[in-house]
Amino acid sequence: MTLTPGWFMAVAAVLFALGGAGVLLRRNALVMFMSIELMLNAVNLSFVATSKALGLVEGQVASLFVIVVAAAEVTVGLAIIVAIFHRRPSADVDELTELHG
Amino acid sequence: MIDYHALAPAAVLGLTVVAALVVDLVVRRKVWVAVVSLVGLFGAFVPLLTLAFCEPLLGCASTTRELFGGSYVVDGYALVLGAVFLATAFVAVLLSVDYIESDRYYEGEYFFLLLAAALGGVVMASARDFVTLIVALELVSGPGFLLAGWRKADERSNEAALKFFISGVLALALLVFGVSLVYGLTGTQLFAELAAVDPDVAELPLFSLGLLFVLVGFGFKVSAVPFHFWTPDTYQGAPTPVTAWLAVGSKTAGFVGLLSVVFLAFPQLRHVWGPMVWVVAAASMIVGNVVAIKQDHIVRLLGYSSIAHAGFILAPIAAMAGAPAEALPLAFYAAVAYLLVYAVMNLGAFGVAVAGIAKVGSGKLSSWRGLFRHSPSLAVMMAIFFFSLAGIPPLAGWFAKLAMFQAAVGADNPWGLSIAVVAVLNSVVAIYYYAKPVVAAFFEEAPAELQLAEAGAASSPAMRLALGLAVVGVLVLGVVPGVVAVLGRYTTSLLTLGG
Amino acid sequence: MLNAYFGDYITVAVFMAVGALLVAGAIFASSLIAPRRPGGFKEVVYESGIEPIGGGWNQSHIRYYVFALLFLIFDVEAIFMFPWAIRLDFFAEAGLGITVLVEMIVFVVVLVLGLLYALAKGVLRWE
Numbered sequence: 084m085t086l087t088p089g090w091f092m093a094v095a096a097v098l099f100a101l102g103g104a105g106v107l108l109r110r111n112a113l114v115m116f117m118s119i120e121l122m123l124n125a126v127n128l129s130f131v132a133t134s135k136a137l138g139l140v141e142g143q144v145a146s147l148f149v150i151v152v153a154a155a156e157v158t159v160g161l162a163i164i165v166a167i168f169h170r171r172p173s174a175d176v177d178e179l180t181e182l183h184g
Numbered sequence: 185m186i187d188y189h190a191l192a193p194a195a196v197l198g199l200t201v202v203a204a205l206v207v208d209l210v211v212r213r214k215v216w217v218a219v220v221s222l223v224g225l226f227g228a229f230v231p232l233l234t235l236a237f238c239e240p241l242l243g244c245a246s247t248t249r250e251l252f253g254g255s256y257v258v259d260g261y262a263l264v265l266g267a268v269f270l271a272t273a274f275v276a277v278l279l280s281v282d283y284i285e286s287d288r289y290y291e292g293e294y295f296f297l298l299l300a301a302a303l304g305g306v307v308m309a310s311a312r313d314f315v316t317l318i319v320a321l322e323l324v325s326g327p328g329f330l331l332a333g334w335r336k337a338d339e340r341s342n343e344a345a346l347k348f349f350i351s352g353v354l355a356l357a358l359l360v361f362g363v364s365l366v367y368g369l370t371g372t373q374l375f376a377e378l379a380a381v382d383p384d385v386a387e388l389p390l391f392s393l394g395l396l397f398v399l400v401g402f403g404f405k406v407s408a409v410p411f412h413f414w415t416p417d418t419y420q421g422a423p424t425p426v427t428a429w430l431a432v433g434s435k436t437a438g439f440v441g442l443l444s445v446v447f448l449a450f451p452q453l454r455h456v457w458g459p460m461v462w463v464v465a466a467a468s469m470i471v472g473n474v475v476a477i478k479q480d481h482i483v484r485l486l487g488y489s490s491i492a493h494a495g496f497i498l499a500p501i502a503a504m505a506g507a508p509a510e511a512l513p514l515a516f517y518a519a520v521a522y523l524l525v526y527a528v529m530n531l532g533a534f535g536v537a538v539a540g541i542a543k544v545g546s547g548k549l550s551s552w553r554g555l556f557r558h559s560p561s562l563a564v565m566m567a568i569f570f571f572s573l574a575g576i577p578p579l580a581g582w583f584a585k586l587a588m589f590q591a592a593v594g595a596d597n598p599w600g601l602s603i604a605v606v607a608v609l610n611s612v613v614a615i616y617y618y619a620k621p622v623v624a625a626f627f628e629e630a631p632a633e634l635q636l637a638e639a640g641a642a643s644s645p646a647m648r649l650a651l652g653l654a655v656v657g658v659l660v661l662g663v664v665p666g667v668v669a670v671l672g673r674y675t676t677s678l679l680t681l682g683g
Numbered sequence: 684m685l686n687a688y689f690g691d692y693i694t695v696a697v698f699m700a701v702g703a704l705l706v707a708g709a710i711f712a713s714s715l716i717a718p719r720r721p722g723g724f725k726e727v728v729y730e731s732g733i734e735p736i737g738g739g740w741n742q743s744h745i746r747y748y749v750f751a752l753l754f755l756i757f758d759v760e761a762i763f764m765f766p767w768a769i770r771l772d773f774f775a776e777a778g779l780g781i782t783v784l785v786e787m788i789v790f791v792v793v794l795v796l797g798l799l800y801a802l803a804k805g806v807l808r809w810e
Contacts, residue, residue, distance in 0.1 A: 106354055112346060139371055145364075148318065150759060160349055167343075205800055
């Protein structure tokens with residue numbers, strides 16, 4: 084049995100779905116954020132696998148950009164979460180109910 | 185060789201971003217950072233103009249310039265939308281100057297972040313492949329997250345930033361996953377090559393799934409229903425000048441990306457994305473308008489109104505579901521024209537909100553009653569912008585709606601006609617909730633316990649200039665709609681009638 | 684060819700089996716001959732040989748987080764230099780070597796400016 088790109092895509096899809104489920108089901112801002120990172124890494128896997136299968140490099144370069152964008156988002160997101168921890172003991176999104184209507 | 189002239193608008197703005205950071209370290213009076221920002225934004229207009237009038241002035245072969253193998257294109261569309269982003273950032277800086285200085289939270293990064301987001305918008309307008317588009321989109325969004333949470337010690341601002349952030353990053357993940365599927369099936373990320381992709385590949389279910397993910401990602405960015413839930417909370421919790429930028433600059437960036445993707449990359453797949461956009465457009469108009477009726481806070485009201493306007497902008501795109509290829513330029517023109525007008529009138533409306541909140545001390549519409557008695561000029565401007573948003577002639581909004589209806593009906597298919605009917609009904613509802621606070625501001629008594637602020641941020645020179653620019657814009661674009669028409673037609677030159 | 688491919692896996696499997704046996708044997712042998720004196724210092728958290736201060740779930744000070752984020756950003760930005768370095772030959776042959784070099788210098792200068800800004804803002808002071 085050989086590993087076809089389809090298998091990599093399947094793994095990527097499973098990782099992406101796991102990440103998506105994490106965002107929808109978990110209520111801790113940090114964990115939601117980690118789930119989103121999982122989704123972004125699923126994207127990287129899918130980019131690299133398809134790009135290797137097609138014999139092109141653009142997909143691999145795209146994954147580099149996704150990595151950098153994700154790192155920038157980590158920096159921004161953690162700054163926001165730290166600001167919240169300054170004010171309150173937990174980062175449970177259900178407790179954030181100042182704004183509604 | 186690299187065409188540095190074509191890169192000049194982005195390069196000037198990039199230099200300004202760095203300059204804002206350096207100047208902030210050197211000077212003590214922070215207003216100079218704002219001055220540097222304004223000069224830089226103005227400076228970036230110059231290469232835009234030389235690029236636009238390149239043929240008559242400098243004897244270029246063509247206005248359209250392709251760089252980096254077609255990934256970055258400067259054409260009429262990029263120039264007009266680039267100018268919109270620069271102008272929006274310009275007004276947002278003007279609105280911020282006094283707000284930020286009167287606040288305890290001043291940090292030099294404020295203008296740096298605002299300029300970086302504007303740079304993302306300018307690159308966005310030129311992006312013609314998915315990687316460039318994603319990087320540009322995140323350059324717009326990333327600073328937006330931080331700006332929304334600017335009031336660090338204010339829990340509402342924290343909450344605004346976190347909601348915006350989680351939904352924004354989720355949108356990014358969905359968007360790039362869709363892109364990776366499309367790339368995996370086609371082997372290209374260039375819009376020009378995607379438009380010419382083999383129809384057999386394009387009909388694969390996986391390809392449609394990728395397209396769906398991309399559209400959902402943009403749905404979050406333009407805050408269209410059902411991806412809008414973060415919008416009112418973020419708009420209310422963020423500092424109001426930041427909200428002006430988010431509602432205009434950030435949202436326009438989302439629309440620019442969406443227009444590029446659907447009209448440049450997938451024009452032949454309009455039977456796939458058309459119905460999806462139709463559902464989102466109709467839902468946005470209905471939910472935005474109906475929920476706006478019972479809002480009692482001016483920023484939330486404008487937030488829901490911006491959701492409804494997202495639906496109006498999407499309407500001509502939705503009409504393409506069953507339209508022939510010849511109808512594409514008209515819809516593209518209508519969406520761009522609406523975006524231009526939307527930017528001007530919403531900047532004005534949010535400017536009024538900033539000034540009014542500084543004046544009466546609250547965004548609650550109950551404290552805005554009787555505004556005309558104590559601040560007549562503010563009340564008149566409120567009326568101008570709100571009636572423009574409602575689409576009442578001779579203010580700019582009517583022309584945007586007219587172009588939208590023309591494109592939707594002109595597409596001549598059931599999708600276009602039905603979305604036009606939804607839009608007409610919603611325009612009527614919209615008049616009601618825009619008129620109500622204006623009538624209250626003019627004809628009711630001010631609440632007795634109202635504490636009015638003396639002068640200050642409500643009537644500073646920067647605020648006057650910002651509001652003045654917006655008023656002139658709304659009146660000129662309304663009375664001389666040819667300006668919008670010319671600019672709109674200028675952008676459609678990039679659409680070939682193929683597909 | 685396929686056999687050679689799986690042959691490599693057999694080598695790996697043999698290595699893993701030998702490794703597992705070795706570890707199991709060592710644990711088994713030590714359980715037979717080692718003396719047992721539980722309690723005391725043995726149950727303390729291991730902290731690189733020095734005496735531990737506080738519990739295992741101690742919070743680190745928030746200021747370290749800025750260092751971590753700065754490291755993350757500069758670390759990740761470096762990945763753009765690898766594709767650039769690989770393609771440098773190609774551009775040099777096309778006569779664009781200097782242009783491409785200058786552009787990377789611009790990129791690095793912008794990064795350095797960011798670092799200097801952090802320095803000037805005092806977030807890099809370690810005390």
